[in-house]
Amino acid sequence: MEKFTKETLAKYDGKNGNPAYVAIDGAVYDVTGNSYWTNGAHFGGAVAGSDMTDLINQAPHGKAVLDKLEKVGTYEG
Numbered sequence: 001m002e003k004f005t006k007e008t009l010a011k012y013d014g015k016n017g018n019p020a021y022v023a024i025d026g027a028v029y030d031v032t033g034n035s036y037w038t039n040g041a042h043f044g045g046a047v048a049g050s051d052m053t054d055l056i057n058q059a060p061h062g063k064a065v066l067d068k069l070e071k072v073g074t075y076e077g
Helices: 053-058 062-068
Strands: 002-004 020-026 027-030 070-075
Touching: 020 053, 020 070, 053 062
Parallel strands: 002 070
Antiparallel strands: 020 027, 027 070
C-alpha cells in the first residue's frame, strides 16, 4: 500500500482527471467515481485530497460508508 503525506494526498483532488482520495483515521480511500462525489467535492464542503477524519465524525452517515470504499494506502499527515 502506498504511503501518503499531506502534500502527496493533495494531488488526488478529483479535478482535471485526477483520482479522488480522502484520508480518514490514517487510511486513504478512493472515492473516484463514487456518485456522492463530483469533481472532488462531497456534500457539506468536503473535498478530496485532504484528511476528512474530523468531518466524517460530524457526518450523518459516520464511518459506516468506509466499508464500501477501496482502501489504497496509509496517511501520515
